[in-house]
Amino acid sequence: MKSNLTPLEPKADKATVRRHNLSLVLRAVHDAGEATRAGIATHVGLTRAAVSSLVEQLLEYGFVSEWGKTSSGQAGRPGTVLKVSRSGPAGLGVEINIDYVTVCVVDLAGTDRVRLVEHFDNRGVQPSEVLARAARLTARAIGSAAEQDLVPAGVHVALPGLVTGGTVRQAPNLGWQRVAVEGLFAQALLALRPAHRPLPVSSDNEANAAALAELWFGAGTEGVRSFLYLTGEIGIGGALVLGGELLRGAHGFAGEIGHMVVDPEGPLCRCGARGCLEQYAGQAALLGAAGIDPDAGVQGVAELERRARRGDPAALSAVERAGRQLGVVVSGAVNLFDPDAVMLGGVYRELMDWLAPAVDRELSLRVVSGLWSEGGKRLRASSSLGDAARGAAGVIVREVLADPAACAERDARSSGT
């Protein structure tokens, strides 16, 4: 027999129900920004008494705090305003990319509270060394967070490659194969903080993390729930969000739009195949086509933007050509996946003014539904709030919101109470 057969009203035990409802109340406060006990009761469909007891627990944990009374202008008796705490549990995200590492601490309300960035070229460096560097930056970020009374509940590491089960299966642009990234990172962080409780470490692809940031902090907050996300870096990352959920595929490897094909006989890609989109619209290809050193990194992109802005023909034609090739491939992805929008992040954000017309032209011509020739700004620059480190930190925040009791219990155990 198949297994998706469950009768209505399963008899969950009391502790499980309370745990679930604790999360329900915390998420209600989180999503509303501020709420009263009475408002929460109405919204989540629990009794006022049940909500009050759950709120007491959340206050005790330090996950919500009270902010005075509602004004008398509102209906009913004035209630105490509740908000999620600006101190206490937080999310910590790490983005390890080809030529930089970013660490970001986000509080329960979703605000960036610490952000540290270091630029160095990670190519050709041993994975353990790269992870040790990232751990050092992380330890500094934990220190800065502590000064603001924030305690990361876990670390989520985002990397440019195929990540599954705590392991980078393949990261062609870093040159990594089968690296147990969670274990190595946890070990490196533990070595730096031997007296502290080990933080749980999780990991994912960087474009997935950036797309989640876009969903939680960027376009998602304006109601865009299904989109294709592309980030132009040294490689091209991609991710798919459908109905507010990240689409991971059967093995967690979905979204590799950078290896869709422009020309099967084209230049050799680091993945071993020929003519992948990365070889036409990746950062190095863009810079090279404009006559800039392909390895010039951030400075090179800034230079390309300057040249495009002053109308340099080589720069404009390089960006236009990349836009056309990007547009052809993205049109195919849109025909396949039918999203509401396409978000361009990374270096594409800076080059949007010159890139977008060419991409738009292909979308308008090639998407069979015709929806993309009707205007309506379906092609967008990714929000400045949509970066991978922030999304990674958001993953931890979501975990706390989904099970505040587990987070509190972990803290209690580690402080010996």
Place this chain on the structure above:
Amino acid sequence: MKSNLTPLEPKADKATVRRHNLSLVLRAVHDAGEATRAGIATHVGLTRAAVSSLVEQLLEYGFVSEWGKTSSGQAGRPGTVLKVSRSGPAGLGVEINIDYVTVCVVDLAGTDRVRLVEHFDNRGVQPSEVLARAARLTARAIGSAAEQDLVPAGVHVALPGLVTGGTVRQAPNLGWQRVAVEGLFAQALLALRPAHRPLPVSSDNEANAAALAELWFGAGTEGVRSFLYLTGEIGIGGALVLGGELLRGAHGFAGEIGHMVVDPEGPLCRCGARGCLEQYAGQAALLGAAGIDPDAGVQGVAELERRARRGDPAALSAVERAGRQLGVVVSGAVNLFDPDAVMLGGVYRELMDWLAPAVDRELSLRVVSGLWSEGGKRLRASSSLGDAARGAAGVIVREVLADPAACAERDARSSGT
């Protein structure tokens, strides 16, 4: 506030719970093939008494039937064997394609009980005329079903185009635009059967229906739950199934793999763009490249297969070239979606021996996860049970299984009891 906040154990009213549990029991019998009341109770987590009462109701509706006692070899007292009925409610599916119409009646157990096919070229014919023809074939199928005591609970129509909200938005190969297919078909069927209860009519894209047939009756029954489905017809249909669910996209237009691009400067496609996959690996392109009349239809495909079988160089090279181009595009789709398998249906099924090696070569080279170079038969011919008409009929069967009470009540109303 956002709206996905629901407390555990919602207080559903009794009638809703009974309705839900009626479906639960019917699906348990359906999925198991045969079951006893005691076995169902254990499996779905309801009391024996509750299950008995629900089974009585299903017997009364005629949705399940009793088949003697279990053998004494099994544990416990022998129980009465229950199976879903081979008579009573059934699904009726209609596939309207470019050069044929198929109507199929499937019983609750999933067996084909009636199948009628008519070949005629639907191109350049008024949509209302095509739908009237399909309705005539449907009326004949309903008659044949009645002779076997089967009563279709509804009609599901599958078409080669973008279908949403009962309307074909666009079907380039039929030449249809904005055709209210459900309304026109229901009207045509009603005109043929004025004395009968009007059957509910629903509609979808034909590749979606074929993929669902593959999921419910073909590879899905062997545990393949995430796959990309391609059907080579005059156009190329595509559909995506992920974790046992059809992926529809934000507007219901996902899966249009036939309009992914092989060469942006290539031949003009009926969709208005240049270089779409259809122009390289669609039926007409395949036949033309092999030196056969591109419009020769089924006979042409049979001729191509004969020539390939006897080693005709033009035929082999045409199929090999199409396979390579198909492989490049499908690799891109696999990089984007990460399915477990790719199923080739339609004319590709017949040409599989000569097509598959070229497709496999590209997949093995181009899929970055490396999972496709490890063997394991990820590229497969679609099952002979995976056709669109059968999938369409399956949609109706699933509706009956999901809410047997609604189906029984409709029947009761229309017979005046």
